[in-house]
Amino acid sequence: QQQQQQQQIARRFLISSYDVTGVSNDLIALAKSVMTIKPNYSYTASEVQEQVTLINQLGVFKKIEPLVTETRDGMVIDFQLESHPEIRSIVVTGCDYLPNTVLTSAFKGQMNKVLNMHKFHSGMRKIRDWYNVNAIPSNIIGADVDTDTGVVELRISEPKIGNVNVRFMDAAGNPQKKGTTKPSIIARYLSNVKPGKVYSVKGVQDDLRAVYANCPVEDVSSQPIPRNAAAGGQQQQQNAEGENLLSRDTTAKVQDSMVMDFTVNIVEKSPGGFSAGGGMSAKGLTEGNFGGLLANVNYVQRNLFGKCQKLNLGLDVVPKSNSKKGIDADIKLSLSDPWIEGDKRRTARTFNLNTAAVSASQIYGASQFQDENDEGAEDRLSSALSIDANSTKGDFININTKNGDIGSTNINNSKVGEIDESKTVTSSSSNSEGEKTGGFSKSLAKLGGGKSRDDVVAKEDSTSNNENSAVPSNNKSSNEVRVRKLISSIDYSRPLANGWNGTFIASWCRSSLWDGQRNSILHDAYGAPLTFSGSGCDVAATSQLRVVYSAPDGDTQLMLSAEQAVPLRSDWLNFTRLFARAQRTFQFPIFSSAKSREQNLSTMTNADRETGKIKRGVFATTPIKLTFASKGGNVIGDLPPHEAFPIGGTNSVRGYNEGAVGTARKFVVGSAELVVPTGIEHVSASLFFDCGSDLNSGSSILGDPAGTRGKPGSGFGYGAGFQLASPFGPLRLEYAKNNHGITRAHFGIGRSF
Numbered sequence: 105q106q107q108q109q110q111q112q113i114a115r116r117f118l119i120s121s122y123d124v125t126g127v128s129n130d131l132i133a134l135a136k137s138v139m140t141i142k143p144n145y146s147y148t149a150s151e152v153q154e155q156v157t158l159i160n161q162l163g164v165f166k167k168i169e170p171l172v173t174e175t176r177d178g179m180v181i182d183f184q185l186e187s188h189p190e191i192r193s194i195v196v197t198g199c200d201y202l203p204n205t206v207l208t209s210a211f212k213g214q215m216n217k218v219l220n221m222h223k224f225h226s227g228m229r230k231i232r233d234w235y236n237v238n239a240i241p242s243n244i245i246g247a248d249v250d251t252d253t254g255v256v257e258l259r260i261s262e263p264k265i266g267n268v269n270v271r272f273m274d275a276a277g278n279p280q281k282k283g284t285t286k287p288s289i290i291a292r293y294l295s296n297v298k299p300g301k302v303y304s305v306k307g308v309q310d311d312l313r314a315v316y317a318n319c320p321v322e323d324v325s326s327q328p329i330p331r332n333a334a335a336g337g338q339q340q341q342q343n344a345e346g347e348n349l350l351s352r353d354t355t356a357k358v359q360d361s362m363v364m365d366f367t368v369n370i371v372e373k374s375p376g377g378f379s380a381g382g383g384m385s386a387k388g389l390t391e392g393n394f395g396g397l398l399a400n401v402n403y404v405q406r407n408l409f410g411k412c413q414k415l416n417l418g419l420d421v422v423p424k425s426n427s428k429k430g431i432d433a434d435i436k437l438s439l440s441d442p443w444i445e446g447d448k449r450r451t452a453r454t455f456n457l458n459t460a461a462v463s464a465s466q467i468y469g470a471s472q473f474q475d476e477n478d479e480g481a482e483d484r485l486s487s488a489l490s491i492d493a494n495s496t497k498g499d500f501i502n503i504n505t506k507n508g509d510i511g512s513t514n515i516n517n518s519k520v521g522e523i524d525e526s527k528t529v530t531s532s533s534s535n536s537e538g539e540k541t542g543g544f545s546k547s548l549a550k551l552g553g554g555k556s557r558d559d560v561v562a563k564e565d566s567t568s569n570n571e572n573s574a575v576p577s578n579n580k581s582s583n584e585v586r587v588r589k590l591i592s593s594i595d596y597s598r599p600l601a602n603g604w605n606g607t608f609i610a611s612w613c614r615s616s617l618w619d620g621q622r623n624s625i626l627h628d629a630y631g632a633p634l635t636f637s638g639s640g641c642d643v644a645a646t647s648q649l650r651v652v653y654s655a656p657d658g659d660t661q662l663m664l665s666a667e668q669a670v671p672l673r674s675d676w677l678n679f680t681r682l683f684a685r686a687q688r689t690f691q692f693p694i695f696s697s698a699k700s701r702e703q704n705l706s707t708m709t710n711a712d713r714e715t716g717k718i719k720r721g722v723f724a725t726t727p728i729k730l731t732f733a734s735k736g737g738n739v740i741g742d743l744p745p746h747e748a749f750p751i752g753g754t755n756s757v758r759g760y761n762e763g764a765v766g767t768a769r770k771f772v773v774g775s776a777e778l779v780v781p782t783g784i785e786h787v788s789a790s791l792f793f794d795c796g797s798d799l800n801s802g803s804s805i806l807g808d809p810a811g812t813r814g815k816p817g818s819g820f821g822y823g824a825g826f827q828l829a830s831p832f833g834p835l836r837l838e839y840a841k842n843n844h845g846i847t848r849a850h851f852g853i854g855r856s857f
Contacts, residue, residue, distance in 0.1 A: 116146040116147060117147060117148070117149075117178070117179045118145070118178035119146070119147055119152075119178055119179045119181060121180050122180070122181040123180075123181075123183070126184045126185045127165075127186070128187075131165075134164070135183070135185060139159070140154070140155065141181075152170060163223065164188055164218045164220050164221075165186065165187050167185065168185055168186075170184075187218050189250075189252075191218075191254055192253060193215075193254070193255050194215075194256045195256065195257045195258070196257075196258045196259075197259050197260070198245070198259050199262050200262065200302055201238075201302035202260065206231065206234050207231070210227035210228070210231050211224070219249065224247075239306040240304045240305070241305075242260055242261060242262050243261040244258070245259040245260065247259070263302065263363070264300060264301070264302060264363050265298060265299055265301050265366060266299060267299065268291070268294065268367075269366065269367045269368070270287045270367070270370060271367055271370065273369055273370065273371050275322065283370060284372055284375055284407050284410055285319055285320070285370070285372060285407055285412060286411065289319070289411050290370065292443060293315045293319070294368070295311060295314075296308060297366055308326055312324050312325070312326060315368075318412055319407075319442075320375070320406035320407045321371060321372055322371040323369075323370075324369065324370055324371070325368075327366070327367040327368075328364045329365045330365075331364065331365055372407075373406060375405060375406055375407045376404035376407075376415075377403070378401065380400065382397070382398060382399035383397075397423050398420065398421070399422075400418060400419060400421070402417065403415075412441075412443075413439065413441045414438070414439070414440045414442075415439050418437075419436075420433065420434040420435075432622055434458070435457070435458060435459055436460075437455075437458060438458075440455075449599075450598055450599055452596070453594070453595070453596050454594070454597075455593070455594045456592070456593045456594075458590075458591055459591075461586045461589075461618060461622075462589070463587075464586060464617070465585070465763070466750035466753070467746055467750060467763060467767050468629075468745075468809060469764075584619055585619065585625070586617070586620065587746045588616050588617075589613055589615050589616075591611060591613045593609055593610065593611035594609070595607055595608065595609040596608050603654055603656060604653050606649070606652075607648075607649070608647070608648070608650075609650070610647050610648075611645070611647075611648070612643075612644070613643070613644050613646070615635070615642045616640055616642075617746065626640065628807065628809065630807070630812045632807025632809065633806060633807055634744075634745065634807075636743065636745075637675055644676060645672055646670065647667070648666070648667040650664070650665040651664045658689075659688065659690070660689075661688075662685070662686050662687075663683075663686075665681075665683040665684070666681075667681040667682075667683075668680050669741070677741075678742050679739055679741030679743060681737065681740075682737055683735070684737070685733070685734070686733065686735070687731065687732070687734075688733075689731045692730070694728060726781045726788070727781075728779065728781070729779040730779075731776070731777045731778075731779070732775070733777075734774045734775070735772075735773050735857065736770070736772035736773065738769070738770035739770065743806070744806070745767065745805055745807055748767045748805050748809075749769070749770075750763035750766075751763065751765035751766045751771055751797075752796065752819070754850045755855055755856050755857055756794070756796060756857075757794040757795060757819060757820065757821050758792065758838060758848070758850055759794070759819075759821025759840035759841050759842030761848070765796050765815060765818065766798035767798070767809050767810040768799065768802055769801035769805055770799050771798050772796065773794070773795070774795050774796070775793070775857060777790055777792040777793075778790065779827065782826075786828055786829040787827070787828055787829075788826070788827045789824065790838070791822075792823060792824070792840075793820065794821050795818075796818065796819065796820075816844075819843050820843050821840045821842040822841060823838055823841055824839060825838030833853045835852075836850070836851065836853070837850075838850040
């Protein structure tokens, strides 16, 4: 019998004709386009069944029934078809997180057309992929089609968040009854972990990162617990030991969706305390005096009032030079609140008050392009230009800076406004060519005691000692120019949009110029004024608006800043400072081979691609990185030399000393860097090219500090280096050559371009 059946299947029948019925003409034509049988040809039963399979693969027919009629001319086959209903609308139930745009994209082109199951299943796969990308453990339960109305109902189950608790733990993982931080402070950073919201692994991770970044915690983790279905979804009234209820679920219901109760585990840092230190600088050891001694004491409170506010108070103490008694103290006071209580826009506030002395060598340091006839100019910074507070009370200094000119200067005990003509020194040289001193004439250089540079050199060779004459010091520390600032500021910052952050800063700053022995000075080695006001200090009250964009992958960064000084008093600075910085990084993955590339890419999920999570073995090495960066700025109005833009150095144009390209009122700097893995773990090699220009603005700065020191104003540098990844950032060792053929090595941690 089995043999007879096989023979019957293999038997060929003559098909005289065939027809397709039951659907519209368009669908009949569609079905015939895939069929392979022809009239007046012989076919087996299996070949006829293949026609049914081919029609079914179109996806638009829910019923295919071949009816065979035997005639004297052969077999007549009638393929009776029944199509799926026409889709009028698609209704999705059980989901709150799925955007309408995803639904529209998934079922695009299927509305008002006969349901095509292949396209419909493709749309469902797109929805699953979206849930995978967003790390939401959802489940598509099923789909129902109403043949009468053409409505397709798609049922999706999304997990919902129920109760949210916080649990404080010690370093060993043991629960604590109470923590230092108020639970309500932690709860405000949990914007995605709230009762009734959809459970998203990505959203939970974002919240945990926000807690870690803004709260003084050593570790933070979450523990989702599925609600016991046997309890009918009833809320657990009793919490485990050490748990504090942040928010209770009052809306989530257990139907098709699963409810997850959450516990956030917190391991807090030490709240802070006192620290102290001290030592001696290398300069103090070299000079053999106590001026190099330093001591500091700091107090830190990381969790003030349990609100994650941070208080930082520091005091640095340094003895004055041998010629003076007493100490110099720098204070640093900072109080920051990462989120002002009651503010719905996540505004942070920081108050700062500090004094600090920083080197102005980028502006006033000797240039590597100094004129050969001007060697040693920086070593001749005259101590006669120093103002001793005990010996210059009532001294009169008349420097006209409004027009950029330097007027007569008298430092004596005369009354204010009086000029002691007996001590006024005029130029005695008539050699006009020799009067030029780094861009200034001798008459301009004869300030503070009336000594020109040639007079100073002659005086150094002289053994006579005149109390009323300016005797330059050979001590390097007395030749150093430092800016001492007293700064008070308050700033507010908040997120503006996805990746954007805005900051407003109001500040008051008082800047004075010192030498290395902490004596106040008025002029540099060329007799040019160091302050715009012409007095011992510059004062500015400013308001600044800064907008920063950072892409989620960190490859794109943009910063725009506008600062306006408000002259509340006539002698305060009045300027507008604009600054912009942009950076873009392109990554080029390296695969070990084409075969392994295909194998490893096939193992990556869509979630891995979206979140940038790369499985071990996908990349043979770290990717090649090509980074382009640029920055520029402009100052309109009053500009003290020490506030100008320095160009050149490790974070600017490599191959030059710090500030050796120029000192600018307006500038632009560009950089390109290629980082290539070396095959050694954590070690990369780099090639770079930097360039910068002061846009011919150096001479517009008071005293032209760049021109007097022979700085070119523009230049470029190129070179290579190595980078070592570390917890503190990449350690960089680079060797660069500039366009003048001078080479220089650079070392640093990271690069704050």
